[in-house]
Amino acid sequence: MSDRQKGLIDALQLVVPQVELRFCARHMHVNFKQKWSGKSFKDVMWKACRAYIKFVFDEAMKEIKDMDESAFNYLMAVDPSHWSRHAFREATKLDCLLNNMCESFNKIILQAKDIPILTTKYIRRLLMKRFLVKQESISQFEGRLVP
Known part of the structure; x- marks a missing residue:
């Protein structure tokens, strides 16, 4: 998007x-x-x-x-x-009309945009940390449905 x-x-x-x-x-x-x-x-x-x-x-x-x-x-x-x-294609199971997620992501990585070669490493670390926090949060949940 x-x-x-x-x-x-x-x-x-x-x-x-x-x-x-x-x-x-x-x-x-x-x-x-x-x-x-x-x-x-x-x-x-x-x-x-x-x-x-x-x-x-x-x-x-x-x-x-x-x-x-x-x-x-x-x-x-x-x-x-x-x-x-x-x-929209039926194979794509997402009906989002706004790119709010992209805008949020762009805001997070603003500080990395001026770091040429290190940018991808910075973004990768940022995402890995974010995924870890989410995974830890999800692992605490008990039940059949997520909150």
Whole structure:
């Protein structure tokens, strides 16, 4: 999942062409509202993002088209498989629309971004520590369901 940063999409498709690309709906909305602002545009755009079935997506997109055809064209220029739940691959069992996890991870590793060769070692240690803390926490749990 990305914020559609220039070059990132091309690089991913070059290195891992089979990867499913998704775009953060919040970032899409930030760009969208620069031209089409207001609660009605926001609500219907998010309705299209959250749609689990094509019918609901189509209804939302028709609403947008009725409000402003250029807004409809703007959204449809981006493949819905990148930003609307109804079009996500079924094999990928995650329906996240936001990249909050990525943003949190980026914040944690900020201090490592200026350390060229050591960056990967720093990030690896950071993740190993985090995984250990989580594993220890989980091992304390008794029962069939996690809290």
